[in-house]
Amino acid sequence: MFDVVGTLVEPWPTVPVAYQRAARRQGIECPAEDLRGRFAAAWQRQEAIDAAATPPYATSRAREVQRWRGIVHEVFAAEAPEAVREAVFADLWGHFADPGAWRPLEQGQRLVQAALDAGCGVALASNFDERLMAIAGAVDPLRLATHVFASSELGWRKPAAAFFRAVEARLGATSGELLLVGDDPRLDVAAARSAGWRSLAVGG
Numbered sequence: 001m002f003d004v005v006g007t008l009v010e011p012w013p014t015v016p017v018a019y020q021r022a023a024r025r026q027g028i029e030c031p032a033e034d035l036r037g038r039f040a041a042a043w044q045r046q047e048a049i050d051a052a053a054t055p056p057y058a059t060s061r062a063r064e065v066q067r068w069r070g071i072v073h074e075v076f077a078a079e080a081p082e083a084v085r086e087a088v089f090a091d092l093w094g095h096f097a098d099p100g101a102w103r104p105l106e107q108g109q110r111l112v113q114a115a116l117d118a119g120c121g122v123a124l125a126s127n128f129d130e131r132l133m134a135i136a137g138a139v140d141p142l143r144l145a146t147h148v149f150a151s152s153e154l155g156w157r158k159p160a161a162a163f164f165r166a167v168e169a170r171l172g173a174t175s176g177e178l179l180l181v182g183d184d185p186r187l188d189v190a191a192a193r194s195a196g197w198r199s200l201a202v203g204g
Contacts, residue, residue, distance in 0.1 A: 001149075001167070003182030004126035007202055008108035008141055011101055015039055018101070019075060022091040028079045035075060042074040050157060057160035064129035064152040068093060097131040099138035107202060111181055112141040123147035125167055125180060127157045127187065147171065159191030 002008055011018060016032040019039065023030055046067045050057050059067075072089040073082070080088070095101050115122050124145045126132055129152040136142040149167050156163040168175060175196030182188025183203035192199035 001123050001125040001178055001180045001197075002108070002112065002145070003180065003184065003188050004124055004128055004132065004136075004142065006183040007105070007181060007188075008112065008124075009102045009104055009139055011096065012103040018092065018095055019072075019088075022088050022095065023076060023079070025091060026080065026084050026087050028076060028084065028088070030076070030079060038075045039071065042071040045074065046070055055160075055162075057157040057163070058155060059151050059157045060155060061130055061152045065093075068129075097134065099135050102135060102139050104140050109141045111202065112144050116144065121146060123149065123167075123171070125149045125158075125163075127151045158187045159194070161191075161195050164192065164195035164197060 005011070013021070014032075016036040016039065019035045020030055020032045023035075049070075050059065050067075069086075069089050072092055073085045076085045076088055112122055122145045124132070124136060124142060124147070126149070128150045130150060132150040133148060133153075136145060136148045142148075147170070149170065151157040151163065154163055154166040156166060158164075164175070164178075167173075168178065171178075179198040179200060180188055180192035181200045181202055182192070183201070185201065189199045189201045
């Protein structure tokens with residue numbers, strides 16, 4: 001099992017640049033470095049909302065749209081009225097649904113190929129939404145996966161144990177048969193181990 005963003009692929013251009021360009025198309029000018037910090041803060045705020053939910057980390061397609069709308073609106077709260085921020089959100093939602101907005105990470109490509117060469121099955125397990133389904137079929141090395149599990153489709157986000165149980169149920173596998181490769185120490189490595197999976201940390 002592979003996490004996706006930061007493990008196998010990365011956004012290109014980077015998130016701050018993509019946000020800067022989408023804002024510019026609506027007449028808003030913001031330095032990309034400012035947007036980097038604002039994005040990180042807004043993302044953490046949405047993570048806190050999910051952690052405090054009942055039950056924690058439950059999600060859906062509607063919740064994922066709400067999450068990203070909230071992030072974009074917060075990032076540009078100081079520069080634009082709500083209608084303009086909503087236009088930026090719509091632009092960015094479409095942008096990150098485009099396979100051309102993602103590029104493969106060399107280390108991820110090597111790890112996927114090594115897993116295949118070793119006779120292992122390869123699947124994706126990501127805190128992404130339904131947009132991952134189209135991206136996975138068009139971007140290397142995601143195209144090599146035989147199963148794609150996105151949080152919005154499972155109903156749970158990592159680090160919820162229910163995310164891992166849902167993957168097991170769909171694969172007909174036990175926790176001891178699965179290993180998650182990911183770049184996030186909390187959402188990937190620690191969460192997988194807590195769920196009884198093996199895990200492998202990659203990246204910086």
